[in-house]
Amino acid sequence: MKDDELLAGHLQELRRGTVVLACLSTLERPHYGYALLETLEKSGFPVDGNTLYPLLRRLEKQGLLTSEWNTEEARPRKFYQVSADGLAVLERMTREWRVLDDAIRALGQGEHHE
Amino acid sequence: MSERGTASTLTDRYVWSVTRHLGPDTGPDVARELRGSIQDSVEARIDAGADPEHAEREALTELGDPDLLAREYGDRPRYLVGPGVYPEYVRLLRGLLAVLLPLTLALTLAERFVSASGDPGDVVLGPLVAAIAVTVHVCFWVTLVYAVIERTRPAEARDRPVTAWDTGQLPEESPGARVGxxxxxxxxxxxxxxxxxxxxxxxxxxxxxxxxxxxxxxxxxxxxxxxxxxxxxxxxxxxxxxxxxxxxxxxxxxxxxxxxxxxxxxxxxxxxxxxxxxxxxxxxxxxxxxxxxxxxxxxxxxxxxxxxxxxxxxxxxxxxxx
Structure with a gap:
């Protein structure tokens, strides 16, 4: 029981930093909040609404996202999309993700050979 | 219609609870967006077969405590003194108390002796009261200063200490140090x-x-x-x-x-x-x-x-x- 909680904590910690990467990655095409939530969940990346909605605001404030209200449909929705700065950050983060992945693999294999 | 009325009241109350402390520049916008997100979530649940009132309750419960969400939207720190400056805060407190407490005790003791009331109880009690007063004041003002620092500096700087650390701050005596x-x-x-x-x-x-x-x-x-x-x-x-x-x-x-x-x-x-x-x-x-x-x-x-x-x-x- 205690080990399960421990594992859950570590996994949550591991995922926390990747939420931004997942958001920027998905928002290369415009999404509104709830649609993004569903898209992420379908891709196996479940995020709570109370984490995601404030995060979108923060990323917008940092200039990584742009937003636009769409009032053409019955319900007005705020659509988010990555900005030019956001794209640069996304690219840099994706590269970092690959480097980390390679590094972890290399570490695992090194241990295997010894 | 009346069913829908009560349901929207719940959402109204939730959205209002979240956005009431946000500024006029972001508050209405957040409210509008949050209301949309909640309605999206409710509709998805109804489509999946839940009854409307239950769906709304579930959607709001999933978003959780509105005060917590409000603090996620605001950019104020959610603590008095954060981990970035906590070590400095404790060091300053310790340093001040280490100097001021003995000084207070010595001065008040000296003052009692000079005034020579001669009452031993008074001699002990006076300095003790002064020491407690000094401790409370030092703790309060130092905490206030650090709380203000936390709230005035930019959010990105919050994980960092106020003053950069260098090796000069290491304690002069370490467990292995020889008596000089x-x-x-x-x-x-x-x-x-x-x-x-x-x-x-x-x-x-x-x-x-x-x-x-x-x-x-x-x-x-x-x-x-x-x-x-x-x-x-x-x-x-x-x-x-x-x-x-x-x-x-x-x-x-x-x-x-x-x-x-x-x-x-x-x-x-x-x-x-x-x-x-x-x-x-x-x-x-x-x-x-x-x-x-x-x-x-x-x-x-x-x-x-x-x-x-x-x-x-x-x-x-x-x-x-x-």
Whole structure:
């Protein structure tokens, strides 16, 4: 029981930093909040609404996202999309993700050979 | 229609709870977006077969405590003093208290003795009250300053300390550090000076017209030995500590015994008024030509001797434990 909680904590910690990467990655095409939530969940990346909605605001404030209200449909929705700065950050983060992945693999294999 | 009415009221209350503390620039926009997100979530649940009221309740429960969500939207820190500055905060508190508390105690004690109310309870209580007041003030103001710092600096800087750390801030003594030469020399020299003063006084000053006889030269020889002996022992122990590089338990026990013996003998003699010459004010007046309308108060002196000894013993034990 205690080990399960421990594992859950570590996994949550591991995922926390990747939420931004997942958001920027998905928002290369415009999404509104709830649609993004569903898209992420379908891709196996479940995020709570109370984490995601404030995060979108923060990323917008940092200039990584742009937003636009769409009032053409019955319900007005705020659509988010990555900005030019956001794209640069996304690219840099994706590269970092690959480097980390390679590094972890290399570490695992090194241990295997010894 | 009425069903929908009650359901939207729940959402209204939730959205209002989240956005009421947000500024006028972001509040309405967040409210509009959040309402949309909640309605999206409710509709998805209804599409999946839930009944509307239940769906709304579920959607709001999933978003959780509106106050927590509000703090996620706001960019104020959710703590008084955060982990970035906490070590500095504690260091400043410790540093200030370490200086101000002894100073307060010393000053208020001195003030009590000068005003010489003579009531022992008052002598103890006054400084204690002052010390508590100083502690409360220091804690409050330092905390306030750091809380303001946390709230005024940009959000990106919040994980960082206010002042950069460098190696100069490391404590000077570490558990492995040797007892230094300077420290030993100071200790030995100081104790030797006290021995010299005691010897000079107990032998009787050469010229009573120019030198003040403070201690009673008629004190019995065994008492003199009990006063000077422990000091000699302390010099020997200080040299032994320097040789072995640290306080060993045996050396510490020796030091504590010597220190305690000296303090007890001194206090005993002070309280029995055998240590200081009874006509000290007159002798003092004769040498310095000042008025003699004061008397020696043995009790405060005894308290001071005890306080000094306790401090000495505690610091010795602390250094032994390291």
């Amino acid at each position: 030469v300077a420290e030993t020399l100071f200790h030995v020299a100081f104790t030797a000076l006290v021995i010299a003063l005691l010897t000079w006084q107990f032998l009787g000053v050469a010229d009573p017209a120019r030198q003040v006889q403070v201690l009673d030269p008629d004190l019995a020889l065994p008492w003199v030995v009990l006063l000077v002996g422990p000091l000699v022992v302390e010099i020997v122990l200080a040299l032994a500590v320097w040789r072995s590089g640290r306080w060993t338990p045996a050396l510490a026990v020796g030091h504590v015994l010597a220190s305690a013996t000296w303090a007890i003998v001194t206090v005993w003699l002070l309280l029995r008024e055998q240590l200081i010459v009874p006509d000290l004010p007159e002798r003092f007046g004769a040498v310095f030509g000042v008025a003699t309308d004061w008397s020696v108060a043995p009790l405060p002196l005894a308290v001071a001797v005890i306080a000094l000894s306790v401090w000495d013993v505690v610091s010795c034990l602390r250094r032994t434990r390291r």
